[in-house]
Amino acid sequence: MADQDKQVHGNGAMEWRIKMADGSSQILVPEKGLASRLWHCLRAVIQGMAFKVCSFFRKAWEVGANDPRKVIHCLKVGMALTVVSLFYYMRPLYEGVGGNSMWAIMTVVVVFEHTAGATISKSLNRICGTSIAGFLAIGVHWVASQAGQKYEPIVVGVPLFLLASAATFTRFIPTLKARFDYGIMIFILTFSLVSVSGYRVDKLLEMAHQRISTIIIGTCLCILVTMLICPIWAGQELHALITRNMDKLANSLDGCVAQYFNASGSQEAGSEEAVHDKEMLLGYRCVLSSKATEDSMANFARWEPAHGRFNFRHPWKQYLKIGASMRSLASCIDTLNGCINSENKTPEYIKKNISNISLKVSTNTAIVIRELATTIKTMKKSSTTGTDILVAEMKGAAQELANLLKSYPPALINYHETPSTDRKADETNDHNIETQVSSTSSAVPFPLMEIVQVVTIASLLIQVTTRVEGIVKAVRELADLAEFKSQPSDRSKQNLPNKKVSPHDQDQQIVEANIQMV
C-alpha cells in the first residue's frame, strides 16, 4: 500500500494514510507539511546563523585590514603567553619559581595592552601595588599572630575592612584614578589575599618573594615584547591622532564652505564621489568625540620612555590643550554646517557677491590648519615668518570679508530691485548703484531676512578664524615646550594662495589686519 502510494505520487516522498472504517483512506497531509516546515525552519536558522557568522568575519576582516597593527598585537599577545607558559614546562625554571608561575601567566594576560605606555603603566602599577600591599599585609599578619588565635580574625579583619574601603575611595579621586587606578586595585587584591592566606600559610615571606619575582618575570616579558616587536607607542598615536584630526577639520571647513558657494551640484547625489565628499564634510564629528581617546593616550604616553622623535618628558599635556581648542573649532564648524543646511536659503545672486571672499577665508583658514598639522607632523617650526604670514593672510581675508559686509547693502539693494536677467550687466556697471538706491530703498523694506544666512555664515567664518588663532597659540606653545627645530627653508610660501585683492581693501595692509571681529 505504501509502495503503491509512492508510485502514485512519484516524488519519492513517504506518505502515511489512515484506513477509515468505511474503507476509504485519508492522507495525513499536515505531518508531511510539519516535516518540510521544520526543514525550512532549520534551513532558515542555519542560513541566518551563517549570515551572522559571515558578517561577523567580514567586520573582523575590516578591523584587521584597516589597522594591521592590531593583528600584530594579537600575535604578540599569543607569543608572550606561549613563552611564559614554557616556564611551566622547563623543569629548571619550574623549580625556581614553583607553582607560582600561574602569577606570571596571569600578569601577561592582564597587563598586556595595545600600546606600550598602557603596558608599562599597568606593569609598574602591578609591581608597586603588589609589593606595598604584600609587605603591609605581612606586617598585619605578624601583629595578628602576636594577638593570639582568638583575636586573629578581628586583628586581620578590621584593617582589611578599613584599608579596602579607604583604597576604594581613593579610586574616586580623579588625579589618582587617572594614573594609579589599576595599582590601587592590585593593592586591595594583594593585601586581602596575603593577610587572609597568612592565616594558613606560614611561609609568607617565601611566598611573597616568589609571587613578586613571577610578576616581575611576567611584566618584563610584556614590556620587552611590547617595546621591541612592532611597538605601538601611545604618544605616537596621540601625535598622529591630533594631526589627522587637524586635516579632517581643514577638509570639513574647506568642503562645506565650497559646497555652499558652488552649489551648482556637478556631482550626482548617490555617486561614490558624493558619498566620499559627504564623509569628508562630516570629518569634524570625529574631533568632537575624540576627547576620551586623547585623555587616555596622553595619560599612557607619560609612562613611555624616549622613542622616535619624542623625549621622555615630551609635553603630552599640551596635546590635550590643542585637542580642546580643536573641539572648540569643531563645534563652530558644526554650527556653520547646520547654518548651511538650514531651510532659509539666501538667493544665489546674493551668495555670488560674497562667494569669492568667503571661499578665500575658508581656504586660507584651512591652509593655516594644514600648516599647523605639518608643523606637528614634522616637529619642525615652519620658517620664523611662515605661519605668521599664513595667519596674517587668514586675518586679512577675514578683514576683507568684514569690509565687504560694511559696503554690502547698496549693492544688495541694487541687486534686489533689478530684475534678475539684468544682473550680469549691472555687475560690471557699478557706477549707477547710488542713484538707484536713493529711488528704491525708501519704497520697499530692505530684505535683511534674505541675507541672514549669508551674514551668519560670514560672521561664523570670522569666528572660525579667531578659534583657529587659539589652535595656533596652543601649537606654538607646544613647539616651544617640545623645542621643535626651526626650519630655515621658506617652504611655507608654496602653500600661499594667489592673493586676490578685492577692490574694497586695496588701501589696506594685510599684516595690519589685527582686528578680531565677531
Added chain:
Amino acid sequence: MADQDKQVHGNGAMEWRIKMADGSSQILVPEKGLASRLWHCLRAVIQGMAFKVCSFFRKAWEVGANDPRKVIHCLKVGMALTVVSLFYYMRPLYEGVGGNSMWAIMTVVVVFEHTAGATISKSLNRICGTSIAGFLAIGVHWVASQAGQKYEPIVVGVPLFLLASAATFTRFIPTLKARFDYGIMIFILTFSLVSVSGYRVDKLLEMAHQRISTIIIGTCLCILVTMLICPIWAGQELHALITRNMDKLANSLDGCVAQYFNASGSQEAGSEEAVHDKEMLLGYRCVLSSKATEDSMANFARWEPAHGRFNFRHPWKQYLKIGASMRSLASCIDTLNGCINSENKTPEYIKKNISNISLKVSTNTAIVIRELATTIKTMKKSSTTGTDILVAEMKGAAQELANLLKSYPPALINYHETPSTDRKADETNDHNIETQVSSTSSAVPFPLMEIVQVVTIASLLIQVTTRVEGIVKAVRELADLAEFKSQPSDRSKQNLPNKKVSPHDQDQQIVEANIQMV
C-alpha cells in the same frame, strides 16, 4: 672655650672655632649656616608634604561630600571583602571550597564596581568566560594527554597561541568590546591557566568545579551587596545625568542671552554671585564632554534587572540619541557664547531693538528644554497638548524674531543717521522713518557691520530652536518606547510665559508658525 662662646652669643647655639697659629681664633660660620639651612630645608619639605597631604584630604573630603554614595560604596566593598574572607576562617566552609577561596576574594576585588549594572556585567562575564574557557581547556588537555608526553607541550602550546591571539583580536571589534571585553580577558586567562596547569595537576575537573563554585560565591555576594545595600543603578544615573544636563543647557542658554542683552552689569565682577553665574553659563561644556560617560552608563544599564520605575528592557539606547542631540545643541550654544564674547560689539541702541524678542526666544526655548527634563524626570508625558503648545510658543517666538529681522533695517538706518541723543525720542516716533531713509541711505553706506553680531545671534537663536526640536523628537520617541504614562492635569500651562504679541505678527497664528528658518 665653647662655654664662653655660648655665653657671648647668648642664643644657646653651639659654635666651633679654629685656633690659628697667631693665637687668633676664627668662627666656622658656614657650618652653622649649613645646619640651620638643613633644618630650614627639612622644615620646608615637611611643610610642603603636610600641605600636600592636607590638600589631598581636602580634595578627598570634597569628593565624599559631593556624593556621599561614593563613601557608602567604599564601605560596601570593605564589607563584601571582609565577609568573603570569613570563608577562610570558618572551618566547615573552608573544607567545602578548600584553598580556592582565594578565587572568591579575587572575584570580589575585581568584580565589585560602582554601579549595579557594571557589577552584574562583570560577574556574568567572569562566570561565562571562566566556564567556557575551563571546559575548552580540559578538552585540549585531554587531547594532549593522548598525544604522549613528548608532544604534549606542542599540543597545548599551539591552541594556546591561536586562541589567545584570536580572542585578543575579538576585543578590537567594537560591539564585542562594549559588552564582553572583560569576559574575553577572563577567557584567555582561564584557558591558559587551566591548559598549562593541567600538565601538573591531575584533578582538573575537581579543580574546575572548585574554582567555578568559588567564583559563583564571590559574584553572588557582590551582586547581592550591590543590589540590596543602597544600590546605585547605572540606568538611574544615566537618567539623572540626562535630565541634569538638560537643566544645564537651559540655564546656559537663558543665562548667556540674558547676560548679553542686559549687559548693564549690576553685579561686581569678582562677587560670589558672578562666579556662580559664570559657572552656570558654562554648564553646556559638561554636556559637550559627557559622551563617554553616557555610553558606558547605557552599556551597563542594559544588564540591570527591573528597578524603580525602569523595566528590564528599558530603551537605554534612546538616551544616547537624546544625548547626541543635546551635544549638537550644546555646540550651537558654544558658538553663540563665542559670538556674544566677540570683540565686534553691536551698539546698545541697536541691541535694545531686538532685545525683547530675543529674550523671549531664549526663555521659551529654555522652558521647552526644562519641560523635556521634567517629562523625563517624572516619566510622565505632559498633557497631550502641553509640550506641543510650548514648542509652538518657541517656534512662534522664533518666527517673531524672523519677522523683526525682516522689518529691521529702516528703523536701523534711522537710528544710525539720527544723533544718539535723539534716539529715545525717535523710538516712540516711528512714522517719520521712511522719509528719513530716502534722504539718507543713498549718501552713507548702510552699517551692516554694526549689526552683524546681533543678526548672527538672532540667527543662531533660530538655529538653537531647530536643534531643540531634535531633542523634542528624541524625547518623544523615548516616551513612546518606554511607554511613559500620559498626564491628564494641565500642569504645563503653569510654565507658559505671559505671551506678548509683538505688532509684527498680530495677524499670525502661533501654531501655524511651522517654518524652519536658518
